[in-house]
Amino acid sequence: DIQMTQSPSSLSASVRDKVTITCRASQNITTYLNWYQQKPGKAPKLLIYAASSLHRGVPSRFSGSGSGTDFTLTISSLQPEDFATYYCQQSYSTLWTFGQGTKVEIK
Amino acid sequence: QVQLQESGPGLVKPSETLSLTCTVSGGSISNYYWSWIRQPPGKGLEWIGYIYSSGSTNYNPSLESRVTISVDTSQNQFSLKLTSVTAADTALYYCARVGGYRGPFGYWGQGTLVTVSS
Numbered sequence: 001d002i003q004m005t006q007s008p009s010s011l012s013a014s015v016r017d018k019v020t021i022t023c024r025a026s027q028n029i030t031t032y033l034n035w036y037q038q039k040p041g042k043a044p045k046l047l048i049y050a051a052s053s054l055h056r057g058v059p060s061r062f063s064g065s066g067s068g069t070d071f072t073l074t075i076s077s078l079q080p081e082d083f084a085t086y087y088c089q090q091s092y093s094t095l096w097t098f099g100q101g102t103k104v105e106i107k
Numbered sequence: 108q109v110q111l112q113e114s115g116p117g118l119v120k121p122s123e124t125l126s127l128t129c130t131v132s133g134g135s136i137s138n139y140y141w142s143w144i145r146q147p148p149g150k151g152l153e154w155i156g157y158i159y160s161s162g163s164t165n166y167n168p169s170l171e172s173r174v175t176i177s178v179d180t181s182q183n184q185f186s187l188k189l190t191s192v193t194a195a196d197t198a199l200y201y202c203a204r205v206g207g208y209r210g211p212f213g214y215w216g217q218g219t220l221v222t223v224s225s
Contacts, residue, residue, distance in 0.1 A: 034211035
């Protein structure tokens with residue numbers, strides 16, 4: 001199995017802060033890496049696919065980078081609606097796996 | 108706009124079979140991969156498996172012995188069956204559309220909570 005490890009597990013930030021979340025794969029997954037945002041009581045929403053492609057309708061303050069084993073999700077200027085839990089997910093292997101999630105809270 | 112809606116019993120007894128259906132509207136189920144994902148209360152996401160519209164499947168090995176995903180293209184639906192359930196199978200179950208082979212989960216249902224309890 002490919003293990004996906006996110007860091008940090010949670011963070012506190014203020015509106016307009018720059019936020020960076022890291023996802024590390026236990027082996028090379030090239031760019032088969034996606035990012036999702038989940039708010040309480042709601043289904044996850046796709047933000048970034050193929051490591052760095054912005055899903056349609058997602059604000060440009062979200063960006064993704066990385067390849068191989070190390071990936072980053074960046075929110076350039078945190079907005080009130082961005083407080084949520086973020087998950088990375090790999091689809092390189094036949095067993096698709098998610099990271100454990102990073103909860104972004106209001107400072 | 109593609110929409111997905113899960114349906115099925117919210118309560119299942121231990122050792123019985125969990126059965127859910129996902130109805131797809133706003134688009135055809137053909138020529139896409141469709142997936143089930145679950146989330147125990149307060150925990151993270153677990154991929155259960157996927158099916159292509161032709162019927163080929165791929166399951167999470169941790170659940171493979173108990174899982175069957177099927178598709179009914181005439182009804183624009185796909186389904187999940189999970190046998191011999193225990194309390195550990197209590198979760199929010201989501202259906203989702205996969206954006207191409209090994210693509211992301213681009214569209215999600217709202218999720219349905221299934222509780223395993225006697």
